[in-house]
Amino acid sequence: MGKEQDIELIKKYQKEIFLFSQAYALLHWDLETYMPKKGAECRAEQMALLESLSHEKLISDELWEALERLKEEDLSEDDDIMVKRLYKDCEKARKIPKELIEELARATSLGTIAWRQAREEKDFKIFEPHLKKIIKLKRKEAECINLPGYLYNSLLDKYEEGMTVEELRLRFEGLKKGIIALLQKIKDSGRYKTQKVILKKKEFPEPYQMELVRDVAQKIGLGKDFSRIDFSEHPFTTSIGSGDVRFTTNIREDPLFSFYSSMHEAGHALYEAGLPKEHFLTVLYDAPSLGMHESQSRFWENMIGKGQAFWKYYFERFNRRFGIDDFDKWYREVNIVEPSMIRIESDEVHYPLHIILRFEIELGLLEGTIQVEELPKIWNKKMREYFGIEPQNDKQGVLQDVHWSQGSIGYFPTYILGSIYAAQLYEALKKEYPNIEKDIEKGDFMRIQQWLKENIHKHGRKYLADEIIKNTCGEGLNPDAYLDYLRKKYSKIYAF
Amino acid sequence: MGKEQDIELIKKYQKEIFLFSQAYALLHWDLETYMPKKGAECRAEQMALLESLSHEKLISDELWEALERLKEEDLSEDDDIMVKRLYKDCEKARKIPKELIEELARATSLGTIAWRQAREEKDFKIFEPHLKKIIKLKRKEAECINLPGYLYNSLLDKYEEGMTVEELRLRFEGLKKGIIALLQKIKDSGRYKTQKVILKKKEFPEPYQMELVRDVAQKIGLGKDFSRIDFSEHPFTTSIGSGDVRFTTNIREDPLFSFYSSMHEAGHALYEAGLPKEHFLTVLYDAPSLGMHESQSRFWENMIGKGQAFWKYYFERFNRRFGIDDFDKWYREVNIVEPSMIRIESDEVHYPLHIILRFEIELGLLEGTIQVEELPKIWNKKMREYFGIEPQNDKQGVLQDVHWSQGSIGYFPTYILGSIYAAQLYEALKKEYPNIEKDIEKGDFMRIQQWLKENIHKHGRKYLADEIIKNTCGEGLNPDAYLDYLRKKYSKIYAF
Numbered sequence: 007m008g009k010e011q012d013i014e015l016i017k018k019y020q021k022e023i024f025l026f027s028q029a030y031a032l033l034h035w036d037l038e039t040y041m042p043k044k045g046a047e048c049r050a051e052q053m054a055l056l057e058s059l060s061h062e063k064l065i066s067d068e069l070w071e072a073l074e075r076l077k078e079e080d081l082s083e084d085d086d087i088m089v090k091r092l093y094k095d096c097e098k099a100r101k102i103p104k105e106l107i108e109e110l111a112r113a114t115s116l117g118t119i120a121w122r123q124a125r126e127e128k129d130f131k132i133f134e135p136h137l138k139k140i141i142k143l144k145r146k147e148a149e150c151i152n153l154p155g156y157l158y159n160s161l162l163d164k165y166e167e168g169m170t171v172e173e174l175r176l177r178f179e180g181l182k183k184g185i186i187a188l189l190q191k192i193k194d195s196g197r198y199k200t201q202k203v204i205l206k207k208k209e210f211p212e213p214y215q216m217e218l219v220r221d222v223a224q225k226i227g228l229g230k231d232f233s234r235i236d237f238s239e240h241p242f243t244t245s246i247g248s249g250d251v252r253f254t255t256n257i258r259e260d261p262l263f264s265f266y267s268s269m270h271e272a273g274h275a276l277y278e279a280g281l282p283k284e285h286f287l288t289v290l291y292d293a294p295s296l297g298m299h300e301s302q303s304r305f306w307e308n309m310i311g312k313g314q315a316f317w318k319y320y321f322e323r324f325n326r327r328f329g330i331d332d333f334d335k336w337y338r339e340v341n342i343v344e345p346s347m348i349r350i351e352s353d354e355v356h357y358p359l360h361i362i363l364r365f366e367i368e369l370g371l372l373e374g375t376i377q378v379e380e381l382p383k384i385w386n387k388k389m390r391e392y393f394g395i396e397p398q399n400d401k402q403g404v405l406q407d408v409h410w411s412q413g414s415i416g417y418f419p420t421y422i423l424g425s426i427y428a429a430q431l432y433e434a435l436k437k438e439y440p441n442i443e444k445d446i447e448k449g450d451f452m453r454i455q456q457w458l459k460e461n462i463h464k465h466g467r468k469y470l471a472d473e474i475i476k477n478t479c480g481e482g483l484n485p486d487a488y489l490d491y492l493r494k495k496y497s498k499i500y501a502f
Numbered sequence: 503m504g505k506e507q508d509i510e511l512i513k514k515y516q517k518e519i520f521l522f523s524q525a526y527a528l529l530h531w532d533l534e535t536y537m538p539k540k541g542a543e544c545r546a547e548q549m550a551l552l553e554s555l556s557h558e559k560l561i562s563d564e565l566w567e568a569l570e571r572l573k574e575e576d577l578s579e580d581d582d583i584m585v586k587r588l589y590k591d592c593e594k595a596r597k598i599p600k601e602l603i604e605e606l607a608r609a610t611s612l613g614t615i616a617w618r619q620a621r622e623e624k625d626f627k628i629f630e631p632h633l634k635k636i637i638k639l640k641r642k643e644a645e646c647i648n649l650p651g652y653l654y655n656s657l658l659d660k661y662e663e664g665m666t667v668e669e670l671r672l673r674f675e676g677l678k679k680g681i682i683a684l685l686q687k688i689k690d691s692g693r694y695k696t697q698k699v700i701l702k703k704k705e706f707p708e709p710y711q712m713e714l715v716r717d718v719a720q721k722i723g724l725g726k727d728f729s730r731i732d733f734s735e736h737p738f739t740t741s742i743g744s745g746d747v748r749f750t751t752n753i754r755e756d757p758l759f760s761f762y763s764s765m766h767e768a769g770h771a772l773y774e775a776g777l778p779k780e781h782f783l784t785v786l787y788d789a790p791s792l793g794m795h796e797s798q799s800r801f802w803e804n805m806i807g808k809g810q811a812f813w814k815y816y817f818e819r820f821n822r823r824f825g826i827d828d829f830d831k832w833y834r835e836v837n838i839v840e841p842s843m844i845r846i847e848s849d850e851v852h853y854p855l856h857i858i859l860r861f862e863i864e865l866g867l868l869e870g871t872i873q874v875e876e877l878p879k880i881w882n883k884k885m886r887e888y889f890g891i892e893p894q895n896d897k898q899g900v901l902q903d904v905h906w907s908q909g910s911i912g913y914f915p916t917y918i919l920g921s922i923y924a925a926q927l928y929e930a931l932k933k934e935y936p937n938i939e940k941d942i943e944k945g946d947f948m949r950i951q952q953w954l955k956e957n958i959h960k961h962g963r964k965y966l967a968d969e970i971i972k973n974t975c976g977e978g979l980n981p982d983a984y985l986d987y988l989r990k991k992y993s994k995i996y997a998f
Contacts, residue, residue, distance in 0.1 A: 025551045028544065029525050036528055036742075044728040045746030048524065052743065055521045059555075232540040246532075247548065250541030 009079045012072040016092060019069045021287040026060040028247045035252060038238040054111070061107070064099045084290070087468050091289045098164075101150045106143065113139045114413040121411035128399040130382045137410060138378045141371050144415050148372065158372050161416035166295040166423060168470045171369060173483075174419055178362050181422070181485040185358055186392070188492055192343050192355065195500040205339045208328050210261030218323065219255055219268040226306060227455040228272055232279060240408075241267040243274035243303075248286045251278045260351070261328075262340070266307055273306035274299060276455065280463025290466045296417065298471040300424025301431060302458065308354055308425070309432040309491075310454070312341055315446035338499050345393040347402040355492055357425065359392045364407070364418040372415060427475055429488040431462075434479040505575045508568040512588060515565045517783040522556040524743045531748060534734040550607070557603070560595045580786070583964050587785045594660075597646045602639065609635045610909040617907035624895040626878045633906060634874045637867050640911050644868065654868050657912035662791040662919060664966045667865060669979075670915055674858050677918070677981040681854055682888070684988055688839050688851065691996040701835045704824050706757030714819065715751055715764040722802060723951040724768055728775060736904075737763040739770035739799075744782045747771045756847070757824075758836070762803055769802035770795060772951065776959025786962040792913065794967040796920020797927060798954065804850055804921070805928040805987075806950070808837055811942035834995050841889040843898040851988055853921065855888045860903070860914040868911060923971055925984040927958070930975040 007015070033053050041049060063069070073096060076089045117136040124132035144161060151160035156171040163169065192198050223235060228251075238254035245251045253271035255264045277299055285291045293299040310316050317337050330336045343353045349360040367384060370376030376384060385404040390396050397403030409417050435457055436442055445453055461478040472482045479487075503511070529549050537545060559565070569592060572585045613632040620628035640657060647656035652667040659665065688694050719731060724747075734750035741747045749767035751760045773795055781787045789795040806812050813833050826832045839849045845856040863880060866872030872880060881900040886892050893899030905913050931953055932938055941949055957974040968978045975983075 022551060025548050029529060029548050029552060032528060032532055033525060036532070040730060040732075041742075042726065042728050042730055042746050042748075045743055048743030048745060052521050052525050055518060056525060230538065232538050234536060234538050236536075246537075247541055247544030249544060250538050252538075 007072070007075070009076065009081070012076050012079075013081075013085055015072045016069060016076070016089070017288065019063055019066070020092065020289060023060050023063050024287045024291070026056050026063070028245075030056045030060070031244045032246050035236075035244050035246065038240075038242065039236045039254060050115075061099065064096055070096055070100065084285070084468075088285075088288055088290050091467055095289060098151055101152070102147060103150070106146055106150065110140075110143050110147065110413055113143055114411065117411040117413070118408065121405065121408065125401050125405045128401040128405070130400040130404055133405065133411065134378055134381075137381075140410065140413055141378060141415075144413060145372060156369070156373065158369050158416060161372070162419065163416075165414075165417050165420050166297050166471065168472060169295070169297070169419070169423070174365065177426075177483060177485050178358075178365065178419075178422070181358055181426075181489065182362050182392075184485070184489040185355060185492075188489070188496065189343075189355060191502050192496055192500045195502045197338070197500045198343070201338075201342060201344075203339075203342060203344070204330065205262070205328060205336075205342075206260050208261050210327065212257050214327065215257055215261070215264045216255075219264050222265065222311075222320075223253075223268060223272045223275075225449060226269075226272055226310075226451045227276055228279070233275055235268070241271050243271045243278065245275075245278040248283060248291075251275045266311060269311040270303040270307040273303035276306075276458070277302040277463050280459040282464050282466045282468075285466050290468055292467040294465075294467045294469060294474065295423075295471040296420035297423030297427060298462070298474065300420055301427030302424075302462065304424045304428035305431055305458070309428055310446065310451075312354070313443075313446065315443035318447045319449040341495070341499055343496065343500070345395050347389070347395065347397050348406055354425070355496060356393065358422050358488075361418050361422045363388045363392060368410070368415050368418065423471070423483065426483060426485050426488045427471070429491040430475055430479040430481075430484060431458075432491065433487055434461075503568070503571070505572065505577070508572050508575075509577075509581055511568045512565060512572065512585070513784065515559055515562070516588065516785060519556050519559050520783045520787070522552050522559070524741075526552045526556070527740045528742050531732075531740050531742065534736075534738065535732045535750060546611075557595065560592055566592055566596065580781070580964075584781075584784055584786050587963055591785060594647055597648070598643060599646070602642055602646065606636075606639050606643065606909055609639055610907065613907040613909070614904065617901065617904065621897050621901045624897040624901070626896040626900055629901065629907065630874055630877075633877075636906065636909055637874060637911075640909060641868060652865070652869065654865050654912060657868070658915065659912075661910075661913050661916050662793050662967065664968060665791070665793070665915070665919070670861065673922075673979060673981050674854075674861065674918070677854055677922075677985065678858050678888075680981070680985040681851065681988075684985070684992065685839075685851060687998050688992055688996045691998045693834070693996045694839070697834075697838060697840075699835075699838060699840070700826065701758070701824060701832075701838075702756050704757050706823065708753050710823065711753055711757070711760045712751075715760050718761065718807075718816075719749075719764060719768045719771075721945060722765075722768055722806075722947045723772055724775070729771055731764070737767050739767045739774065741771075741774040744779060744787075747774045762807060765807040766799040766803040769799035772802075772954070773798040773959050776955040778960050778962045778964075781962050786964055788963040790961075790963050790965060790970065791919075791967040792916035793919030793923060794958070794970065796916055797923030798920075798958065800920045800924035801927055801954070805924055806942065806947075808850070809939075809942065811939035814943045815945040837991070837995055839992065839996070841891050843885070843891065843893050844902055850921070851992060852889065854918050854984075857914050857918045859884045859888060864906070864911050864914065919967070919979065922979060922981050922984045923967070925987040926971055926975040926977075926980060927954070928987065929983055930957075 030053055033049060033056070037046070037049050037053075073089060073093045076085075077093060081089060113136065117133070117140050120136040121133050124130060145157060148157040148160035151163070153160040153163055159170050162171070162174075219235060223233070224230070232249045233251045233253075236252065236254050237256060239256065241253065241255050243251070243253040253268070253275045255268045255271065257264055277293060281291050281293075314337055317333070317340065321333055321336060325331050325333075325336065328336075330339065341353065343355050345356055346352050349357075349364075352360055363385070366388070367376060367381070370384075371378065381404050382400055386396050389403065409415075435454065438457070439445075439453060442453065445451070462474060465474055469477070476482045526549055529545060529552070533542070533545050533549075569585060569589045572581075573589060577585060609632065613629070613636050616632045617629050620626060641653060644653040644656040647659070649656040649659055655666050658667070658670075715731060719729070720726070728745045729747045729749075732748065732750050733752060735752065737749065737751050739747065739749040749764070749771045751764045751767065753760055773789060777787050777789075810833055813829070813836065817829055817832055821827050821829075821832065824832075826835065837849065839851050841852055842848050845853075845860075848856055859881070862884070863872060863877070867874065877900050878896055882892050885899065905911075931950065934953070935941075935949060938949065941947070958970060961970055965973070972978045
């Protein structure tokens with residue numbers, strides 16, 4: 007077959023794979039938002055069928071042979087990179103035996119149910135045998151993929167292409183030390199010692215919360231004609247195809263939960279909406295990694311949404327309702343630093359510690375230096391060590407996250423990478439537009455949105471995350487940028 | 503291959519076909535309810551892919567060969583009928599060439615767009631060339647299917663298995679005469695001559711309408727755990743799988759539009775929810791025909807929802823709001839008879855005439871005795887003849903229904919069949935439970951729901967519609983039952 011026919015063939019395959027995954031995305035979105043309870047069993051079958059069809063396409067010999075031929079050809083830059091990415095995806099998929107995939111699907115499906123029950127009953131023992139099985143299977147999966155170095159690398163690569171344990175360890179070590187030192191300064195400050203949580207205990211009726219969520223999503227660039235917002239237990243973002251991105255939110259006790267979770271998800275949604283249309287229905291219409299994706303959500307949630315400039319613009323809409331009429335008081339309260347048991351309730355400063363704790367544990371589990379039955383003990387010990395607090399029960403501790411029950415090992419580090427990338431991007435943005443905060447104060451986010459689209463979104467998956475960051479920020483992953491950002495911000499907030 | 507393996511094989515095929523069609527149903531439901539505008543293009547591709555996969559499965563040689571073998575085998579009663587139905591579906595699908603299917607998909611997709619524009623601009627000329635093309639292709643399709651008798655039979659059979667032009671003509675002739683005679687009596691009555699429309703001109707705020715819609719759907723048996731109600735431009739019912747039926751409604755000028763359209767759709771939804779679970783993911787988990795399906799929606803909308811007993815129960819919730827505090831006045835107003843241009847705004851008495859008009863025209867189009875360009879003239883002439891009124895423009899006339907633009911020729915008759923079956927069923931129900939109206943007056947619909955489930959729903963597609971009606975009502979399709987029902991009801995309402 008000729009080069010052109012092969013390109014056509016692999017595009018046809020990609021088109022079908024991505025149309026399947028879009029239909030799958032809608033089935034999942036509906037499951038989380040509107041599906042009647044009794045539809046669950048059948049929905050699982052519908053999703054399993056689409057997933058298996060998509061997988062069959064990905065591992066088909068016809069596709070593989072075309073890719074093998076194309077690898078030897080002289081291609082245009084875009085086709086070349088498309089072939090390279092798709093080749094790697096296929097290669098990895100073809101390494102994992104069908105039986106292992108099925109075993110994993112069963113184990114994680116039962117595991118998620120068990121995790122839910124264990125969490126409800128605050129009893130890790132219920133989840134323990136399931137997690138053991140899952141770890142065993144994930145180890146097998148990693149052995150099949152067999153990337154160099156740590157076994158963990160083979161799993162991590164799925165979420166953060168090109169990243170390794172070796173590099174993470176190096177980066178996280180300095181970050182951990184820097185955060186702990188910064189926390190010490192914060193805790194020694196007079197303001198910390200006398201701080202009181204007011205805001206989180208206030209009531210904020212749902213209609214007002216939703217009004218603000220819709221307002222802010224639209225302001226930062228999510229038009230109604232290509233996006234929508236719904237409710238689900240856990241907020242998430244999904245894309246059902248070109249021209250249709252959706253995120254969800256929820257109303258929780260914290261009156262700002264919906265607002266910040268929405269800014270976060272809106273950041274993800276803007277990324278999806280900004281992907282390069284010319285590569286739609288190919289592997290290049292995607293983010294290079296979850297860390298890169300997370301950088302966009304963190305950017306909007308933290309760098310913008312928790313910044314002084316943003317609140318200069320938005321404070322008016324809150325102060326009357328909450329009776330906090332002093333701007334500085336409000337800004338400090340929004341950024342209050344306090345150790346928390348729960349990762350998703352964490353402030354920006356403590357956040358990396360939550361992740362490092364999980365990374366250390368899941369790495370140990372996979373490498374065999376930590377046993378599943380020791381988990382609650384180890385978890386609580388690390389919490390005491392890093393946070394100075396200890397969970398009252400497993401629900402507040404080792405059972406708080408769904409990830410492991412779903413077999414997502416190697417996923418957690420991407421959360422920190424997102425924060426670091428976001429800080430680096432914010433620095434680069436301010437270097438290019440020194441007066442960008444003036445825009446934010448006026449509620450004008452157009453320039454920021456365009457800048458992110460130009461520098462991040464429009465590249466899709468053509469470059470690795472690290473390459474994109476290098477091109478935009480002048481250097482690759484650098485945790486010091488995050489530490490700098492935190493130090494500058496919190497030394498002002500806590501006046502030290 | 504052995505008999506058991508063949509049965510397993512054909513069940514596997516059916517499972518995949520029906521899981522595809524469920525995913526398709528969700529994509530369609532979402533398209534009509536929540537999808538952002540810009541998702542449309544991609545949605546069309548997603549739906550087309552699932553449809554073509556499902557069709558490929560249906561016409562696969564492996565499936566066909568298994569069916570050929572199974573036809574010769576001695577099977578259990580259920581397997582035997584499953585094989586028979588599936589064989590017929592496959593046989594029909596295999597007769598239509600792929601090119602024709604694709605041509606039809608294109609023509610109807612463009613046709614629907616043109617129809618919409620034509621309707622907006624009230625100009626049949628815009629739609630005319632598209633309809634010509636569609637009729638030509640539908641004629642080809644009918645020639646491929648090639649059932650005995652009229653060409654039209656081959657299309658009709660898709661919607662109403664086993665029904666023929668010959669039988670419809672016979673039934674419709676008497677019905678038309680009976681209706682016209684009844685209308686004459688109504689129009690001659692004193693009440694008709696002095697009647698005034700009050701209700702339809704009243705305001706009824708959306709939240710109240712929706713409160714009643716939700717209330718009535720739940721009362722007649724649609725629990726929240728397996729059903730839901732949303733909004734769409736045109737009300738419809740869909741089933742996304744076992745345990746997940748959904749219908750939509752809309753708010754229009756007529757304050758009772760949402761209420762009655764919801765009772766109608768709820769009837770469809772109850773049918774879907776009542777299908778035999780043991781045949782889920784096979785051809786038997788379906789209604790035998792659209793007419794049978796429509797009988798369930800008409801039953802709840804008309805026989806129950808427009809009956810005196812029902813309003814004795816429900817009147818209280820309306821009278822305060824509408825200021826009609828006289829029960830008889832209310833009941834008469836709900837059942838007011840008046841010729842209307844628009845089919846879906848028609849009363850029960852005129853309704854069959856709307857359908858007969860369409861049936862006569864589409865039969866003529868297919869058989870070649872009516873030309874597409876004559877349509878507006880013929881339509882208006884028949885309106886004058888049957889209704890005594892004439893459309894002001896094509897939007898009020900020949901352009902009011904979407905069906906032909908979608909290639910649905912042979913669909914309209916199922917609407918009357920539904921009304922007739924509904925009347926027959928109501929008669930049979932009252933024979934079995936002479937005091938059933940006492941239940942209705944108390945708002946207790948349990949017995950009716952159970953009776954419909956036992957006599958209709960639970961059979962799925964094991965029997966033809968006519969067989970089910972014969973078993974339940976003691977005789978097959980009989981338009982006189984509908985005429986009797988109308989005569990009894992309307993002679994009281996119009997006091998003649």
